[in-house]
Amino acid sequence: MRLEKCWFCSSTIYPGHGIQFVRNDAKIFRFCRSKCHKNFKMKRNPRKVKWTKAYRRLHGKDMTQDSTFEFERKRNRPERYDRNVTENTLKAMKKIYKVRAVREFSHIVKRRVGKKAKELEQAKKELQQDISLVIAPSSHSGGNLRRLPSGECFLVSPLKRSGFEIVILHAFLPAVGNSSYESNTVKRVSPFFWVPPSREALALKRVLNTIYFLLFNT
Amino acid sequence: MAVNFASKCSRAGSSLLGGLGNNLSALLSTQHGTTSYNYLSQQVRTFIQMRTVLKVVDNSGAKKVMCIQALKGKKGARLGDTIIASVKEAYPNGKVKKGKVVYGVVVRAAMQRGRCDGSEVKFDDNAVVLVDKQGQPIGTRVFGPVPHELRQKKHVKILSLAGHIA
Numbered sequence: 001m002r003l004e005k006c007w008f009c010s011s012t013i014y015p016g017h018g019i020q021f022v023r024n025d026a027k028i029f030r031f032c033r034s035k036c037h038k039n040f041k042m043k044r045n046p047r048k049v050k051w052t053k054a055y056r057r058l059h060g061k062d063m064t065q066d067s068t069f070e071f072e073r074k075r076n077r078p079e080r081y082d083r084n085v086t087e088n089t090l091k092a093m094k095k096i097y098k099v100r101a102v103r104e105f106s107h108i109v110k111r112r113v114g115k116k117a118k119e120l121e122q123a124k125k126e127l128q129q130d131i132s133l134v135i136a137p138s139s140h141s142g143g144n145l146r147r148l149p150s151g152e153c154f155l156v157s158p159l160k161r162s163g164f165e166i167v168i169l170h171a172f173l174p175a176v177g178n179s180s181y182e183s184n185t186v187k188r189v190s191p192f193f194w195v196p197p198s199r200e201a202l203a204l205k206r207v208l209n210t211i212y213f214l215l216f217n218t
Numbered sequence: 219m220a221v222n223f224a225s226k227c228s229r230a231g232s233s234l235l236g237g238l239g240n241n242l243s244a245l246l247s248t249q250h251g252t253t254s255y256n257y258l259s260q261q262v263r264t265f266i267q268m269r270t271v272l273k274v275v276d277n278s279g280a281k282k283v284m285c286i287q288a289l290k291g292k293k294g295a296r297l298g299d300t301i302i303a304s305v306k307e308a309y310p311n312g313k314v315k316k317g318k319v320v321y322g323v324v325v326r327a328a329m330q331r332g333r334c335d336g337s338e339v340k341f342d343d344n345a346v347v348l349v350d351k352q353g354q355p356i357g358t359r360v361f362g363p364v365p366h367e368l369r370q371k372k373h374v375k376i377l378s379l380a381g382h383i384a
Contacts, residue, residue, distance in 0.1 A: 001335075020384075
């Protein structure tokens with residue numbers, strides 16, 4: 001029995017699985033599951049679909065060229081059964097998988113070098129641009145309720161850490177006319193309540209994300 | 219201690235903001251994510267039954283035949299089954315003339331058919347090879363791919379004439 005590769009996602013098709021489609025020019029398309037078959041029927045290109053092997057190879061996500069892949073080959077001549085050869089093959093397979101896993105890991109590590117520094121750079125830039133959106137509680141006397149020009153309100157709570165005084169977003173609240181801080185605290189609105197899709201709110205969310213990032217990644 | 223606190227806070231913070239982000243994306247997607255793939259849904263392929271028109275993929279002289287009876291199965295014929303058909307279109311000077319009633323073996327079917335190992339196979343179109351009552355092909359050539367299941371149906375002659383076996 002031969003283990004074929006799925007035309008769409010390149011995973012192995014074990015016997016009894018999937019469907020194969022034979023085009024009139026006798027090209028055979030094998031699919032490992034209905035998901036891949038449906039994607040084919042939708043005329044999707046596997047190189048543009050992110051979860052396929054083709055995409056990952058094309059975009060340098062996975063290791064493509066390695067000597068461990070050389071062992072997996074299509075042979076059209078059946079091997080004559082030999083007990084010793086079979087035994088050795090089974091032993092070698094384990095070893096090859098181990099070597100491949102180690103190399104894949106190092107590939108991913110290599111791929112991610114420099115990502116953190118880049119993110120930090122971006123975060124710092126972001127912070128410089130939009131820090132004006134965040135107010136410190138000390139400058140905001142009394143209540144912790146902040147209202148955006150578009151009418152949405154949100155609560156802020158301070159967090160003191162290593163000399164910085166930083167406002168952390170606590171909850172977004174929908175715009176309620178004449179809502180006081182007290183009534184909102186009584187309601188105890190969940191922090192995942194609702195995000196008003198206004199530009200200010202989005203910018204604020206972004207800058208707070210950045211603050212978190214800088215706080216815990218430096 | 220400080221490290222612990224930091225990690226806790228970061229987790230809480232990311233979940234907090236992440237939750238907000240999720241809600242936002244859900245909100246946006248509900249607005250314009252509903253009308254997808256309707257135009258891409260395909261016709262459901264079904265059995266070869268009475269009035270199904272099939273392509274003739276041999277040089278018997280017929281171009282198109284219409285199924286008038288499936289010899290096996292209550293619902294209709296599938297890949298590899300034999301049908302009785304009437305010739306709807308034919309080449310001039312062929313062995314088979316228009317209007318004749320002929321026997322044919324379904325060598326390609328758009329409806330999927332299970333294979334012996336549990337997987338499935340389907341083809342582009344519905345195609346037939348004309349045979350006589352004994353099962354010998356009328357033509358001398360077979361065009362396009364045919365499934366290897368024909369061997370179990372004792373149509374070895376068709377298999378040997380075919381260029382591609384899938």
